[in-house]
Amino acid sequence: MNGTPADPCDAPRDPTRVGCLAVGIDLGTTNTKVTLVAVGESDLRVRAVAAAPTPEPRAVRPVLLGLLGQVLAGSPPPDAVGIASMAETGVPLDRRGEPLGPWLRWTDHRAGAEADALTRRLGWAHLVRATGVRPSAKVPLATWARLRADRPDTWAAMARWAGVADLAGHLLTGRLSTDHTLAGRTMAYRLPGPGEPVPDAFDADLLAEVGLRPEQLPTVTPPDRAAAEVRDPDFVSCGLRAGTPVVMAGHDHAVGAYACGVQEPGDVADSLGTAEAVMSVVAGTPDPVEVGRAGMSSVVTIGGRHRxxxxxxxxxxxxxxxxxxxxxxxxIAAALFDDVLAAGDRPTDLTVLPYLSGRQTPAPDPEARLRVLGRRPSHGRTELARAMLEGLCLQTRWMLTEQARLAGRTTPPTVTLLGGAVAANPAWVRVKAHVLPGRLRVVPAAEPVAAGAALVAAVRAGFLGAVVPALRHEPGPTVAGAGTDYDQPYARFVAAATTPPRGEKGL
Known part of the structure; x- marks a missing residue:
């Protein structure tokens, strides 16, 4: 945790020097992570990390104070703070800015009827073309409609709405703001036209459909500036400096991709965590409706320049x-996946469809469920575990194939792999290197999103020049027959996933 003379921020700020010391906060679906990062002209160095289970809204303050105190102990105050979080999750606030209950989470999936009603009223294609987002039970616009109908007392008491990162920023600064990548997941924020900047506010017409006004939503900070400054004395006491710029870094998957160098057309990221996100940066503006029909979203990158x-x-x-x-x-996990690694690279003869609660993409199917096809008594737990990892990786290959079609790409991309599972599960990484037809570029950093939030903070607070550094990466595992060995299993996987079950034995 202690600095060295080579770190860019040990001395008082010199305007001729490029780099800074920044804090990154990542409030994820499962855990909240805080990192202290030395952001240099050409690299990122994580000095300290602290983590805790993601708290409910009223406990965010004490949890953040504790984590910040851990990473800042013995360190100079950082020059900037960046905040990333899961998307499609938030909480209503009363007139004092206090949360009215627990998080309304993206995993709830209880606003399906409201999403359907919005679709009937406004039209599926209209909503997707306007926002890039497919109507579903998890989008906040539908969640707000459900909240209004089911909890009228909470609705009447709600003065404002805060997303997860937005609430953390509000605690530090007293201002409620968000980033365009988080606003863009709500279905209440419009995509910019070709060549236009991202909008600076939520859309009044879409909000009116559920009875909200733009002033009840966070302000949308442009992607070239900080949101506000640290004001809360409790956060100053734990090691921050009053007046430190605070940046709403954005959607966790997008922030992690940015930190790993996925920033320009042709770059592809595969972010592994509780959920998986595959993001392809593209040239031009693919048709949002065609993208939506494939079960995917049209988004704008962290930098605000590319789709x-x-x-x-x-x-x-x-x-x-x-x-x-x-x-x-x-x-235990380590022993099981060590056995998978030791068993070699030969594909199994099983097909695992890895869907616990429906498939979002490709070929969206809310009724899809986890199935193991071709299972026999002779299959041991090691082979079955490899087949499960194969199923996850074949699903990734399917998503990448569809993205290539939508982007007009004809050659397999180099895929940048990031996320907590990369370090925790080498067997998953090796199977992925075998299944995917392109090259794999692995980022071993344990907390890429939190480090990315620190990087975004450094960029938007003006501590870096035109060149943005990235987390260290390394080549993926070298596997004989990568891609081609799984051409036939991939064809079987897609056929099984798109064919209704006919009584075959699953689990």
Whole structure:
């Protein structure tokens, strides 16, 4: 945690010097991470990391104070703070800015009827073309409609709405603001036209459909500046300096991709966590409706200059956790996946469809469920575990193939792999290197999103020049027959995923 003379921010700020010391905060679906990062002209160095389970809204303040105190102990005050978070999650606030209950989470999926009603009223294609987002039970616009109908007392008491990162920023600064990548996941924020800057506010007409006004939503900070400054004395006491710029870094998957150098057309990121997100940065502006029909979203990158196609699977790390509970015969994760690595690279003869609660993309199917096809008594737990990882990686290959079609790309891309599972599960990484037809570029950083939030803070607060550094990466595993060995299993996987079950034996 202690600095060295080579670190860019140990001395008082010199305007001729490029770089800074920054804090990154990542409030994720499962855990909240805080990092202290030395952001140099050509690299990022993580000095300290602290983590805790993501708290409910009223506990965000004490949890952040504790984590910041840990990473800042013995350190000079940082020059900037960046905040990233899960998207499509938030909480109503009363007139004092206090949360009215727990998070309304993206995982709830209870606003399906409201999403359907918005679709009937406004038109599916109109909503997707305007916002880049497919109407679904998890989008906040539908959540707000449900809140209005089901909890009228809370609705009447709600003065404003805060997303997860927005609430953290509000605690530090007293201002409620957000980033365009988070606003863009709400279905209440419009895509910019070709060549136009991202909008600076939520859309009044879309909000009016559920009875809200733009002033009840956070302000949208442009992607070239900080949101506000640290004002709260409690956060000053834990090691921050009053007046330090605070940046709303954005949507966790997009922030992690940015930190790994996925910033320009042709770059592709695969972010692994509880969920998985595959993001392809593209040239031009793909038709949002065609992208939406594939179950994906049209988004704008962290830098605000390029479009990207975003695909998500809610059943990535969640499937691994489920498998360990139900199919591992009590074997701990490390031992099971060590056995998978030791067993070699030969593909299995099984097909695992890795869907715990529907498939978002490609070929969206809310009824899709986890199935193991071709299972026999002779299949041991190691082979079954490899087949499960194969299923997850074949799903990734399917998402990448669809994104390539939508982007007009004809050659397999180099995929940048990031996320907590990269370090935690080498077997998953090796299977992925075998299944995907292109090259794999692995970022081993344990907390790329939190480090990315620090990087975005450094950029937007003006501490870096035109060149933006990235987290260290390394080549993926070298596997004989990569891609081609899985051409036939991939064809079987897609055929099984798109064919209704006919009574075959699953789990």
């Amino acid at each position: 990207a196609i975003l695909a998500g699977s809610s059943s990535a790390g969640a499937v691994v956790d489920w498998w360990l509970r139900h199919e591992a015969d009590g074997t």
